[in-house]
Amino acid sequence: MRKPYNPKVATWLSLALLPLSGLATDIYIPSMPEMAKSFAVSNLQVQLTLGFFIISYGLTQLFVGSLLDSFGRYTLSLVGLTVFMFSNIIIAWSEAIEMIYLMRILQGISVAIVVVAKRAFFIDIYTGKQLANYLSLFTIIWSAGPIFAPFLGGLLEVELGWRGSFYFLFLYAAIIIALELRYSGETIRIRSQFNFRQIMLTYYSMIKAKDFLMGITMLCLAYSMIMIYNLTGAFILANQYHQDPIAIGNCSLLMGVAWLTGGLIGRVTVHHPFFKKMTVNILLQFALALAMVAGIKVGGNMYLVIGFAFAIHAAAGYTYNNYFGRCLSRFPEHAGTSGGLTGGIVNMVMFSITYLLVAHLPAASSQYLSQAYLMLTTFSLLVMVYVLKLNRSTASQGT
Numbered sequence: 001m002r003k004p005y006n007p008k009v010a011t012w013l014s015l016a017l018l019p020l021s022g023l024a025t026d027i028y029i030p031s032m033p034e035m036a037k038s039f040a041v042s043n044l045q046v047q048l049t050l051g052f053f054i055i056s057y058g059l060t061q062l063f064v065g066s067l068l069d070s071f072g073r074y075t076l077s078l079v080g081l082t083v084f085m086f087s088n089i090i091i092a093w094s095e096a097i098e099m100i101y102l103m104r105i106l107q108g109i110s111v112a113i114v115v116v117a118k119r120a121f122f123i124d125i126y127t128g129k130q131l132a133n134y135l136s137l138f139t140i141i142w143s144a145g146p147i148f149a150p151f152l153g154g155l156l157e158v159e160l161g162w163r164g165s166f167y168f169l170f171l172y173a174a175i176i177i178a179l180e181l182r183y184s185g186e187t188i189r190i191r192s193q194f195n196f197r198q199i200m201l202t203y204y205s206m207i208k209a210k211d212f213l214m215g216i217t218m219l220c221l222a223y224s225m226i227m228i229y230n231l232t233g234a235f236i237l238a239n240q241y242h243q244d245p246i247a248i249g250n251c252s253l254l255m256g257v258a259w260l261t262g263g264l265i266g267r268v269t270v271h272h273p274f275f276k277k278m279t280v281n282i283l284l285q286f287a288l289a290l291a292m293v294a295g296i297k298v299g300g301n302m303y304l305v306i307g308f309a310f311a312i313h314a315a316a317g318y319t320y321n322n323y324f325g326r327c328l329s330r331f332p333e334h335a336g337t338s339g340g341l342t343g344g345i346v347n348m349v350m351f352s353i354t355y356l357l358v359a360h361l362p363a364a365s366s367q368y369l370s371q372a373y374l375m376l377t378t379f380s381l382l383v384m385v386y387v388l389k390l391n392r393s394t395a396s397q398g399t
Contacts, residue, residue: 023149023169026153030157054108054350057347058112073121080112080114149256150249206338206341224357234252240366259314282377327342
């Protein structure tokens with residue numbers, strides 16, 4: 001195994017790449033209304049630039065973990081970063097929405113390779129409490145994308161137009177590549193033979209574990225709450241509340257802070273009884289969604305909408321923080337595969353859920369957003385009831 005030239009710096013670089021998917025999706029959210037005008041296309045056509053990224057990102061994660069377990073992390077992640085870097089320049093120079101669709105598909109594939117490789121990096125290098133600490137940091141570090149990207153994107157939109165966000169992503173990738181070449185290296189301990197049949201059997205054994213499958217379901221629902229805002233929030237704020245790109249970016253920043261807040265609370269309560277804390281969190285989130293629907297029907301303003309969305313996103317961040325580490329460490333002998341399967345299923349199902357909701361509850365008003373939250377929290381509550389029943393059944397069998 002080729003050790004990293006500098007394990008400490010390599011760790012920091014890996015942490016810096018964990019938010020890459022969030023950066024790639026959130027940085028241009030404030031620019032979506034302007035992109036629709038620039039290309040003379042509908043809101044839904046611009047939203048598809050996000051959709052194509054998510055679906056290719058999710059599909060790639062389903063198999064890339066096995067490739068990383070077979071061929072190593074370092075070289076494949078460098079290739080992925082390079083593709084991502086050049087695709088941003090092509091997007092920035094594009095004059096057709098169809099070219100952006102193609103590049104976003106390539107970006108989804110390349111970012112999936114990088115992110116899954118960097119998740120596996122920590123399981124390769126660290127063990128015990130040190131590994132647990134890093135796993136609990138994952139969703140907090142990932143929150144850096146949703147927090148800073150929309151705020152930065154709003155500023156870039158004002159100064160450089162919508163293309164400015166993609167110039168920034170090009171520079172970000174270029175700097176990381178230079179540092180990776182200098183300080184990082186291969187970390188895999190034992191390479192698995194790439195055997196498609198064995199990979200399918202491994203996937204089957206993972207999915208067959210009901211606790212793992214329910215964990216992924218909770219992740220899908222929590223992430224869908226974030227994505228439904230990403231798809232509709234900019235249009236609602238611009239059209240219903242007449243806000244400019246900077247204000248839209250600031251509101252998205254608040255949503256990122258909410259996700260981070262939930263993750264931090266999850267880290268602080270990491271040793272609290274799991275099922276008790278999750279039940280309280282889901283019940284609170286459901287109550288917030290109900291109150292948001294009622295408040296908007298009475299005539300709530302933008303501040304009420306953002307306030308309720310903040311609280312609901314914080315609860316979603318708490319759910320994601322707790323269940324992500326639980327799913328990722330469920331099969332340590334297949335770190336890349338389980339990480340890829342978790343991320344892949346979450347993104348694919350989340351894509352299906354959010355676009356189904358957007359199709360039936362379009363980005364027309366805050367009322368539709370509140371109804372989408374209520375649907376998602378209701379499903380989360382139903383899944384939590386099943387999880388509690390499953391846990392009681394497992395406990396009784398153990399005794």
